[in-house]
Amino acid sequence: MDSLKKQLTLNGSVNLDDPRNITADLQVTSDRLQVMNTTEKDNSTFNGTVFVNSDLKITGPVQKPSIDGNILLAEGTVIITGIPKDQGVQRLKKQSLLPA
Numbered sequence: 001m002d003s004l005k006k007q008l009t010l011n012g013s014v015n016l017d018d019p020r021n022i023t024a025d026l027q028v029t030s031d032r033l034q035v036m037n038t039t040e041k042d043n044s045t046f047n048g049t050v051f052v053n054s055d056l057k058i059t060g061p062v063q064k065p066s067i068d069g070n071i072l073l074a075e076g077t078v079i080i081t082g083i084p085k086d087q088g089v090q091r092l093k094k095q096s097l098l099p100a
Contacts (some may be wrong), residue, residue, distance in 0.1 A: 002034040008054075014062070024065060028056040031075045040080070048079040 001007050012026035036050035056069035 003037065004034050006031065006033045008033055014057075016078060022062045023060060024058055024062055026058040028058065028069075030054040032076070044082065046079075046081050049077065050079065051076050 010026060010028050011092050012024065014026070015023045031086045032051045033050065033052055033054070034051050036048065038047040038049075040047055040074065045100060051074035053070050053074045054069070055070045056071070057063050060066045
């Protein structure tokens with residue numbers, strides 16, 4: 001659960017019948033899960049608020065799983081990148097993800 005009470009959901013199973021060959025069959029989903037919430041004070045070169053929607057399938061042996069699916073930036077995402085002031089040049093770029 002993120003700080004906004006949005007959940008990451010994990011469904012499926014892990015097969016422990018053979019300790020030498022543990023396998024997974026898992027589904028991971030989220031809807032507008034906040035995965036980053038930082039300010040310039042935290043990191044002057046990369047900060048902002050990032051939300052994601054995810055739908056992932058994790059299968060196979062846990063030592064070498066197969067991961068398939070999507071992780072997409074969600075509405076409300078704002079990413080700010082720049083060069084620190086102490087490097088002599090100040091550039092700031094703000095990217096926002098607006099509703100479709």
